[in-house]
Amino acid sequence: MRYIDPHIHMVSRTTDDYQRMAQAGCVAITEPAFWAGFDRSSPKGFFDYFRQLTEYEPQRAAMFGIRHFTWLCINPKEGDDPGFAREVMSIIPDFLDKQTVLGIGEIGLNKNTKNELIVLEDHIGLAEKHNQLILVHTPHLEDKLKGTRIIMDAIEANASIDPGRVLIDHVEEHTVKEVLDRGFWAGMTLYPDTKCTPQRAADIVEMYGNERIWINSAGDWGISDPLSVPKARIEMKRRGHSAASIEKVSFENPRTFLGQCPRFDVE
Amino acid sequence: MSAPKTCPMSKDRVVDTYFMEHRAKLIDLAAFLDRFDRADGDDSGDFRMAALEQATRVLLDGQPHRAKRILELFSDPTTELPQDAQGTKGASGAYPLTDGGE
Numbered sequence A: 001m002r003y004i005d006p007h008i009h010m011v012s013r014t015t016d017d018y019q020r021m022a023q024a025g026c027v028a029i030t031e032p033a034f035w036a037g038f039d040r041s042s043p044k045g046f047f048d049y050f051r052q053l054t055e056y057e058p059q060r061a062a063m064f065g066i067r068h069f070t071w072l073c074i075n076p077k078e079g080d081d082p083g084f085a086r087e088v089m090s091i092i093p094d095f096l097d098k099q100t101v102l103g104i105g106e107i108g109l110n111k112n113t114k115n116e117l118i119v120l121e122d123h124i125g126l127a128e129k130h131n132q133l134i135l136v137h138t139p140h141l142e143d144k145l146k147g148t149r150i151i152m153d154a155i156e157a158n159a160s161i162d163p164g165r166v167l168i169d170h171v172e173e174h175t176v177k178e179v180l181d182r183g184f185w186a187g188m189t190l191y192p193d194t195k196c197t198p199q200r201a202a203d204i205v206e207m208y209g210n211e212r213i214w215i216n217s218a219g220d221w222g223i224s225d226p227l228s229v230p231k232a233r234i235e236m237k238r239r240g241h242s243a244a245s246i247e248k249v250s251f252e253n254p255r256t257f258l259g260q261c262p263r264f265d266v267e
Numbered sequence B: 001m002s003a004p005k006t007c008p009m010s011k012d013r014v015v016d017t018y019f020m021e022h023r024a025k026l027i028d029l030a031a032f033l034d035r036f037d038r039a040d041g042d043d044s045g046d047f048r049m050a051a052l053e054q055a056t057r058v059l060l061d062g063q064p065h066r067a068k069r070i071l072e073l074f075s076d077p078t079t080e081l082p083q084d085a086q087g088t089k090g091a092s093g094a095y096p097l098t099d100g101g102e
């Protein structure tokens, strides 16, 4: 069965992973701009990264019949220096015309600082100015609950942004309800140790429903699993979730949210 | 208080499907606490261990939404924002409880 992994960092994965994902039914992925595990020394490092995301990675995915789309930003882990972040943000508009760019992401907060919030607000303004979809990274562990609320407040302060065009990712049991209640889309990340397991993702669907919610692997350079979306599908199936509901959270919902950008033409 | 019946499996099937997995996780937790006891050093000061101890009480209180409540217990309850992160990028998984907890 076909699925979409709407959040995965393929620049950190091997070509074998593309092959395995294709074999498991992956037809499309979207790759948000992210931290490389070290801080880039200049905005030129981001220029090269954005070229990799928009030019090279779609070709690598295409070898396996997988459509590759991307999101651009300076990620929150490098967003604690507003001066540097603004230099990086100044090069983003040049890439927004690329055919596989879906929006601004993954923006948000990491350690919930005033500097990060300044950079987040600038990104929200950039998305508003260019009418872009937004993909939000919420902080890790003890910082998630507080950070998720600050992020939603910052977006809502921008009255012209429709929360239905914003996906708040990495939700867990303590944040998912508020995200959905405030009209945003929610993403569950199946990431060993620090985020959701396939079992907990299935629990969350059972408790909070399958509307405006998706699952993703967020596979990257850390210990992560690029096949976690099909594993969550198997978990839902063994519990007796309907085929339609499984298809909804792993294919239809991502397609509906992402399809708000006309470039996402996955059938 | 009983939770709404939203899981499509029967209780028997939930136990059949998941008991072994969570039996193993519980023994892992017990072994971790034993390991901590057997290690040299101060055993009173670490805020993460204090949060873990509080969290284990939630497991036995018989109330719904244990996962949510444990996540909240491990969360930063403050609302003020520091100016910058002073180079910190990571998170520790718990927040130092200023009221000392229970």
Ligand SMILES: [Zn+2]
Binding pocket: A007, A009, A032, A034, A106, A137, A218
């Ligand atoms: Zn990510």
